[in-house]
Amino acid sequence: MTLLLQWLRRHKLVLQVICVLVLAILSFTSLRLLLAEVHLHDVRHALRAISPWQIGAACIFTAASYFALTLYDVMALKAIGKRLPYRTAALASFTSYTFSHNFGFALLTGGSARYTIYSAAGLGSADIVRVIAFASAAFWGGVFALLSIALLVNGGPIALAGLSIAPWIAKGLAAAVLAMLVGGVIFLSRLGRPLHIFQW
Numbered sequence: 439m440t441l442l443l444q445w446l447r448r449h450k451l452v453l454q455v456i457c458v459l460v461l462a463i464l465s466f467t468s469l470r471l472l473l474a475e476v477h478l479h480d481v482r483h484a485l486r487a488i489s490p491w492q493i494g495a496a497c498i499f500t501a502a503s504y505f506a507l508t509l510y511d512v513m514a515l516k517a518i519g520k521r522l523p524y525r526t527a528a529l530a531s532f533t534s535y536t537f538s539h540n541f542g543f544a545l546l547t548g549g550s551a552r553y554t555i556y557s558a559a560g561l562g563s564a565d566i567v568r569v570i571a572f573a574s575a576a577f578w579g580g581v582f583a584l585l586s587i588a589l590l591v592n593g594g595p596i597a598l599a600g601l602s603i604a605p606w607i608a609k610g611l612a613a614a615v616l617a618m619l620v621g622g623v624i625f626l627s628r629l630g631r632p633l634h635i636f637q638w
Contacts, residue, residue, distance in 0.1 A: 457546070465541050507535050507577075511552075514572035522559055530555040531573070583619055586612035 511527040530552045538548030549570055556566045589596070589612035596603040 461541060461547065504532055504535070507531050510573040510576050511569060513576065514569040517572055518565055518568045520561060520565055522556075522561075526555065526559050534573075579619055579622075582615055586616045586619075588612075590616075 508524075508528040508531040511531040512524065515522055515527055533551040533555065534548035537551050541547045552570055552573075553563075553566050556569065557563075561569070589608045592605070592608070595605055596608045
């Protein structure tokens with residue numbers, strides 16, 4: 439095991455370059471396959487159907503959503519007791535979510551972006567892992583909360599992968615997820631001390 443770690447440390451740069459190249463090849467291959475189904479005249483027709491104010495509103499809401507995403511990193515840094523300038527947290531968050539949302543493999547692409555920026559800012563590996571864990575938990579907690587609320591509000595059956603889920607089942611699952619999220623927040627707020635998972 440020690441020899442393997444030493445070999446990985448010696449060839450760290452080469453391995454990073456290989457990983458980036460493999461991800462780039464996979465991304466461009468996927469993009470080529472997706473674009474094979476898209477025709478230029480369809481894109482032009484769709485763009486002509488969109489009014490300028492709709493494009494402007496989309497740009498504004500996109501900028502607002504990325505600003506909101508930066509707050510995950512700001513809160514994560516505050517939670518672990520590390521103070522960094524907002525511009526550092528914003529850069530780490532923006533690059534992380536840009537890579538992970540566009541290329542997939544969130545832990546690898548987004549995690550690598552955060553690691554590069556935060557390590558350059560002086561954070562240790564353990565603190566970077568805590569930031570990533572906190573930001574990921576907050577992001578996915580928000581996603582599941584919104585999904586659960588949408589399922590509770592929706593009155594009809596849910597069609598998923600060719601299956602139809604009865605409204606009472608969907609609402610029951612949504613209520614259970616919301617109860618777990620609320621219970622988790624209450625538990626952590628009353629814990630009064632840091633929560634350690636596998637000695638982290």
